[in-house]
Amino acid sequence: MNAPAVTVLMPVHNGAGQLPAALDSVFAQDFADFEVLVVDDGSDDGTPAILAGCGDPRLRVLRLDRTGLIGALNAGLDQARGALIARMDADDEMLPGRLRRQVELFRRDPGLVACGSDYLLFGSAQGLVRTPHRDADCRAHLVFGSPIAHPAAMLRAGALRAHGVRYRADYPHAEDFKLFSELAAAGRLANLAEPGLRYRVHPGQVSQVEAGPQRTVQLRICAExxxxxxxxxxxxxxxxxxxxxxxxWPDALRYAVRRLPELAVLGWRSHRLAGLGQALIVGRERLRRLLSRPAGDR
Structure with a gap:
């Protein structure tokens, strides 16, 4: 059997509620040379039955005893047959044309190692999230946070393997940010300047349930x-x-006067103009968050 051009890697644990919509969104893509590798991480709900009932021959299922997200992701990397690996979460939805546009970008740029996209929020929050698009801006953003949304990412498998880049168990809840930080040494980063994903916002996601521990690890990676x-x-x-x-307003004003200049200096010192630009974008978002919260909120 010939290897597909793309492996869509989707880990899942007890995702029966949203899994059918996620799978449908992938199988509806207009780029057809892919496999969907679902790593079922010990599900004990209806997930195994949904996967067993899928009639699309491009689906492969790797069944694991409960190992956790990082173990499931690395098991998927080991089993992926595609030269490109597209990430996807079982509670999100892939927008039409995403795979085709990302594959086209990788074929035009042999030095590209990771590509994400802008994305749309749905569920308990709505809106468009814009990402840094050029390599220089993605690299500059790495000192402030991940420049690529993990479930929108496509990775060059050969670069991962040649440089020994994997998901690191010592960076829990921000393993994707660490992976992109390490992969940046192997080549260029980019994002499509259009949405490729509908990202579901809900109370049970890692960024909500593990917000404190995730922030600690993210800060560690930024400092590194x-x-x-x-x-x-x-x-x-x-x-x-x-x-x-x-x-x-009072806290937002204090942030603008005291912290935003510090942020700008860090951006300039780390990546000059690109860093300054990303610092201002990050600072503007922090100001927006402060203004959206009640005065005195801690």
Whole structure:
């Protein structure tokens, strides 16, 4: 059997409620040379039955005893047959044309190692999230957070294997951010300047349930990426810059006067103009969040 061009890697644990819509959105893509590798991480709900009832021959199922997300992702990397690996979560939906547009970009640019896209929020929040599109902007953003939305990402499998890049168990809840940080040493990063994913926002997702531990690991990665650029910064200082507390006009004004200039300096010192541009984008988003919260919120 010939290997497909793309492996769509989808880990799932007890995802019966949203899995059918996620699978349908992938199988409806206008680029057809792919396999869907679903890593069923010990599901004990209706997930196995849904997978067993899928009649599309492009589906492969890897059944594991409960190992956790990072173990499931690495098992998927080991079993993927495609030269390109497209990530997808079982509670999200792939927008039409995503795979085709990402594959076209990889074929035009042999040095590209990871490509995501802008994405749409749905569920308990709505809106369009824009990402940095050029390689320089993606690299500059790595000192402030992940530039690529994990379930919208496509990765070059050969670069992962040649450089020994995998999901790291010592970076839980931000393993994707660490992977992109390491993969950046192997080649270029990019995002499609159009939505490729509908990202479901709900109370049970990792960013809600594990918000505190995730933030701690994200700050650690940001500090490591800054140190690699010769700009050592403590995680405590980064937390004040990237996750300001409070809310309302007074706290927003204090952030604009005290913290935004610090953020801009970090961006400039790490990546010059691209870094400054990303710092201003990040700072503007933090100001928006402060203004959306009640005054005095902690």
């Amino acid at each position: 990426n800054l140190a690699a650029r010769g700009v050592p910064v403590s995680t405590e200082r980064l937390e004040r810059l990237l996750w300001p507390s409070g809310g309302g």
